Amino acid sequence: MPSFVSPDEIRARFSRAMSDMYKQEVPLYGALLELVGEVNQSVMAQQPDIARALQWTGEAQRLDMERHGAIRVGTAAELGTLARLFAVMGMQPVGYYDLTPAGVPVHSTAFRAVHEQSLQVSPFRVFTSLLRLELIDNAALRELAEELLAQRQIFTPRALHLIEQCERDGGLNETDAQDFVTQALETFRWHHDATVSSAQYQRLHDQHRLVADVVAFKGPHINHLTPRTLDIDAVQAAMPGRGITPKAVIEGPPTRKHPILLRQTSFKALQEEVAFTDQHAASGSHTARFGEVEQRGAALTPKGRELYDRLLNTARDALASFPSESNAGEYLRQLGEHFAEFPDDLAQMREQGLAYFRYFVTEKGVAASELPATLQGLIDAGHLHFQPLVYEDFLPVSAAGIFQSNLGDDAQSHYAGGSTQDSFHQALGREVLDELELYAQTQQRSLHDCAAQLGLPSLA
Template identity: 70%
Template sequence: MPTTGFASPDDIRASFSRAMSAMYRAEVPLYGDLLALVADVNQGTLAARPALADALRLGGDLERLDEERHGAIRVGTAEELATLARLFAVMGMQPVGYYDLSSAGVPVHSTAFRAVHEDSLRISPFRVFTSLLRLELIDDAPLREMAADLLAKRQIFTAKALALIEQHEVQGGLTPPEADSFVAEALETFRWHRQATVTQAQYQLLHDQHRLIADVVAFKGPHINHLTPRTLDIDHVQQQMPARGITPKAVVEGPPQRKQPILLRQTSFKALEEAVAFTDSQGAAGSHTARFGEIEQRGAALTPAGRALYDQLLERARTGLGGVPAERDPQRYTALLEEAFRDFPDDAQALREQGLAWFRYAPTAKGLAEGSRGRDLTTLLAEGAVQCEPVIYEDFLPVSAAGIFQSNLGGEARSEYGSNANRAQFEQALGRPVIDEMALYEQTQLRSLQACEAQLG
């Protein structure tokens, strides 16, 4: 089939991201307050730090800042996950990375659907962290069977959405009017439904096993449970949230505050208690908590060596708490984190020289005027012929994700699930392998070097 006349997957993704944000803002008004706070902090940060603005501009990241969002959903069956993969493919989003959250007491494993090329990410960096419930981790056999039966009876996609997904696969794309219809139909999968699909007693059984299990099983579909904007100063946002009537979680997840941000830092406001109607409620409303507001700050993507060092230092800090949840003693945890990360270089040049982070390279005006003249990259950088900035981390951290889940689902951390990583099982449910995020960052860095070589001769 000819591809001319089809809407760009990047444009479909951007349209869907805007539609999702508008829907969530209408459903969760506090999300609008959060967006306003993040916009104010970002504007102030850029004004106060022109070098940061220049660095973002160099990497093409300044324009995407206000558009950046990531959502999170949880599905219950392999069929739901596989169909989501097909739905996201219409928008140019592929599954990147495998995350096991069971070791942190959350009975799911996950991937992140996102664009994979830096040019596509500049147009729309929309991501969806997608988790699959692991029914096999429910030790109560009758409850496990009840949950499986409830999930088997539901259909989380509209008939029109399924038809448009198939049409995209058959003809190789969607026309602009078809793409508009697809966005509207796909949005229905992520909408909040007040009407539960279970009785109050069934809900309580699922809830008592784990709040997340109730959230996945007891409703018509995988309502979006947060939609996250990106800030340039998460500590300032954390400090300002109470003044805006927003109660933040006690601990910012991820690495500590640094001059050179790395990976991902996240905070959130507590999950909302929302009225729901059970199938036997006869007009009396129950309640459910799941949806919350999250904010993120993204830093440098780390190489395998950098990530290994990060994991080692994070484990050192968490071990220092002696099993006490970080939320219960945030000041001690912050001190332990800062102490541990003194061993992680806090300077972009050191990160590059030690091979701890990925970088994007570009020739300067001086370099374009002079050419390379046989000089190597280190010399070109030292002489100002080439400049570089860290590649932005586009993915997620399992410990941080579990921390966000736990703080917003309530209750203490659970450990009885043990470590149950099973990437093969997840990929079988997904219907395809997940992509190695390290390979994507390496390709981004390599493409920038090849572009430098072409431009400098």
């Protein structure tokens, strides 16, 4: 039997290599990592309840290496090959996100590990967007974009060979796995040389900054890497002191004792020097890549998501405009007022079926000679402990807010045409997984494991 490196280990290596590369390309990313690390250590030192919860779930071990990246590709073929590349690293497409209602001409998925044990090894995720060329209403510009994208190859020949080899043989050995990480990294590297003239770039940029970002370069270049913090409000407040100017409003739910879903903030990181094809030196410029930080909370059930969406929409409707620096205070007030309806207590969230949880047998449960017959009875008796499942995915409204903040408000064009999930699946070569089903499966495995440890037939 050949000795293959596990996909989880390849993903962990790739995540570290990506972080090292991005730190060289975007110096402020290194400053952000230092700040996030300091805030996380402070939270765990000052709030032992949070530290204990992270130990229960194993998240304490994965916190420092947690990242998500984001890339944007231009063609169905590029997306399909990316899906195969990520599969080598044990990453599957989870969820479908249509950002056109927010004026961003892409639809997206997130590639990530799907089993809780794999996530503990490496929770690396990549939010991957496909440009919707059909939404460019200028026919000549659309043809130009199609021609430019058809001419490029964003994967090295060796990376393509190793993908095929992995698919054929069922894995990669140590030497090939390390080579794969090196070769795959080239797809995500920044290139100063554009593939268009300055005039062509301007035409693409005038259509939408994101169109220029996707079409005008040799590859999709990673446009941000996002560490996870335990206190995004503290990071946001400390950023200016590190020479980092954050966006005015943190995307997602308001501050809570028990965080839910995902909160994100960002800052513009770089105005890149670019050499267009009609220039001899890098005398042009392009702004696309940015910094981002996130705080992850509980994964919500369909009932919890329905409540979250309703409260968020109500708060935004009350604001009557796009959240910005001028109305940030009022928006935070509206969020706090409306989200008071969402219980900020884990027991209530569990009893009301608003979030997914993992269950753990306690020392008292292991030692008990007699056990209650119900799940609630076991919890009340102290035989079982529960912690919310961490939300591993993304939020369309928050993603759109990050895009808009970093592309500029003038980039908020309106595009006709609704969601085309079927065409996305066709480009991907498979259907995306339903994130809610994955959380439900993880919760059920947790209950099954607890029942087995306690010698019970089942726990519902």
